[in-house]
Amino acid sequence: MSYTLGVDIGTFESKGVLVDGEGRIVAHATRPHEMLVPRPGWAEHRPEEDWWGDLVAISRALLTETRIDPAGIACVAVSAIGPCMLPVDGAGRPLMNGVLYGVDTRATAEIEELTARIGAETILERCGNALTSQSVGPKIRWLKRNRPEIFAEARKFLTSTSFLVHRLTSEYVIDHYTAANFSPLYDVATLDWTTEFAGDIVGPDRLPRLLWSAEIAGQVTHAAAAATGLAAGTPVTTGTIDAAAEAVSVGVRHGGDMMMMYGSTIFIIQVTDERVRDARLWYAPWLTPGSHASMAGLSTSGTLAHWFRDQFARDLPRETAFAMLAEEAAASPPGAKGLLFLPYFSGERTPIHDPRAKGAFFGLNLTHSRGDLYRAMIEGIANGTGHVIETYRDLGQAPRRILAVGGGTKNPTWLQAISDIGGVPQIICEETVGASYGDAFLAACAAGHARPEDIEHWNPAVREVTPERHAALERQYRLFRKLYEQTKDIAHELG
Incomplete structure (x- = not known):
């Protein structure tokens, strides 16, 4: 062996x-x-x-x-x-x-x-x-x-x-x-x-x-x-x-295949049949000659979960804090009781490319709990991701299928929020360990022990998250887009 x-x-x-x-x-x-x-x-x-x-x-x-x-x-x-x-x-x-x-x-x-x-x-x-x-x-x-x-x-x-x-x-x-x-x-x-x-x-x-x-x-x-x-x-x-290795790990190979990576950032790779030219997204040759990839990424996502835990959940056991916060968020209704969150804690990458953008909770009142804040944070990340998906659609590059991977796939509220706000289903494969597994597969291909199509047998799909419509989330996405546009001058002046 x-x-x-x-x-x-x-x-x-x-x-x-x-x-x-x-x-x-x-x-x-x-x-x-x-x-x-x-x-x-x-x-x-x-x-x-x-x-x-x-x-x-x-x-x-x-x-x-x-x-x-x-x-x-x-x-x-x-x-x-x-x-x-x-x-x-x-x-x-x-x-x-x-x-x-x-x-x-x-x-x-x-x-x-x-x-x-x-x-x-x-x-x-x-x-x-x-x-x-x-x-x-x-x-x-x-x-x-x-x-x-x-x-x-x-x-x-x-x-x-x-x-x-x-x-x-x-x-x-x-x-x-x-x-x-x-x-x-x-x-x-x-x-x-x-x-x-x-x-x-x-x-x-x-x-x-x-x-x-x-x-x-x-x-x-x-x-x-x-x-x-x-x-x-x-x-x-x-x-x-x-x-890229993460995308390989879940079988992103054909034109229209999109990877949604839930990690310290949300990162997206879509294999395309031709080069996509648009300043809002990134382009690169894909991993083999003659192939193309169009990419997008938020600046912060999983990083925000670490920040939130460290600042607002010090009372929770560190090893179970994320799971407990996810439970609190799940108890908050879609829309987090009208609370908006801008996830731009390190500026933002795609599609706005604004390194001077700032993060914010907006709409706080005395009824909001920690669970509401955590849910608003998740939905703010999902709104940023929805903005990226909307950009792909505007370019005529709506994904044929989305394969989700990464540690964040263990958070059902996060997964569902991105499907709901983006209006897209997401496929989850058996192995979600991610990039290291993709590396091992690339190594097998390089050694002549596997072919690119073998990844579908190595890591088959096991379930799918389907989008649901929520009027509160549709309203929140519209206001999310307006909140950035109407406050970015202030964010820039803050330096």
């Missing part, structure tokens, strides 16, 4: 699975870590401790639990949050904390300057995406401007996954799906790095080599084997961003 290993590094937790040739999980492990917020608008991880440290600990835990001979692992695949920005020196050592994906909004000025200089239409056409807080190029420019000593010392600029693959194999690689988020440094027409639009930021020689996600990047080195317990020489794939 041969096995594949998948490890995913998330915003607050890392997960790993060992999977046999039939797709059965024989062991899984998790490891928590924190997201650092050194100042408002910034979000960071410690690459040695939170990325590499988690991968090492999880690999060793899985091997210890199962007592599997490491030589029996046919292939390893990793994914991680992204796109991130991490400068490393000539030996691959991090020169600072990793700057996280769109939740980190430090490069707002650089986004505005680059957009004005290059032109919004040129960027959208050639790079596939408008410059937003999700873009890595402006963050590298921010580093060059604000930390010139680090920029000068940096030999390579990596994302989280490419850092992990380098630690495993000594190779500097990145998949095309992730690279498309390095705008304006990646050209979606040529599928290559470019200096045409912002050559003064950084040259291609300081960026990783481009590959497809399931291509073998290299083999586990002796040093990595000593750290992780894996066998030296084990093949390692190029890897990808966690959300």
Whole structure:
């Protein structure tokens, strides 16, 4: 029996699975870590401790639990949050904390300057995406401007996954799906790095080599084997961003298939038959040549649940707090007694791309309970997600089917609110562990032990959430949209 290993590094937790040739999980492990917020608008991880440290600990835990001979692992695949920005020196050592994906909004000025200089239409056409807080190029420019000593010392600029693959194999690689988020440094027409639009930021020689996600990047080195317990020489794939691996895990393959990922953020990936051009969404080549993906994501969702628990549920046992809060929310009626919530605690990504947006509870009165607030928070996230689904419909890209995955699928109120407000059914598959399972499947494909269509047998659908109509939720969605528009000037002035 041969096995594949998948490890995913998330915003607050890392997960790993060992999977046999039939797709059965024989062991899984998790490891928590924190997201650092050194100042408002910034979000960071410690690459040695939170990325590499988690991968090492999880690999060793899985091997210890199962007592599997490491030589029996046919292939390893990793994914991680992204796109991130991490400068490393000539030996691959991090020169600072990793700057996280769109939740980190430090490069707002650089986004505005680059957009004005290059032109919004040129960027959208050639790079596939408008410059937003999700873009890595402006963050590298921010580093060059604000930390010139680090920029000068940096030999390579990596994302989280490419850092992990380098630690495993000594190779500097990145998949095309992730690279498309390095705008304006990646050209979606040529599928290559470019200096045409912002050559003064950084040259291609300081960026990783481009590959497809399931291509073998290299083999586990002796040093990595000593750290992780894996066998030296084990093949390692190029890897990808966690959300893409999450989509793979539930069988998102065909045009019109959409993944709804319930994690620290809501993240959406829809495979499309052709490239979708719209500044409100993101575009990237999908994981194999000739395929396309259209993406969207909120800045905060599961992160808000952590915030709410830590600030308003300190009386509840930490290990059961989320379940107890979900029960309190379920006792509140749809519409949370007229309470509105804007989930823009770290600005907002799609579709409004407003890094200066602010979070808010609106409509509070003396009858509102903690359960009402928690329900309003859930429905605010669902309203933001509904806004994204409405955007897809406006573009003629209404999803053919939605596959939900992630830890938030354990919260029935959250699932139902998104179906109700978005007017869409959601399919839940048997395995909801997510990205690490998708990694293990990609590793199996890379090793020649599985075909892309086999995921439907590895992880079959088991149930469906169907939308219900509630007049209160329809009213709340309309007012949610108005509340942002009518208060955004105040939010911007608050700074």
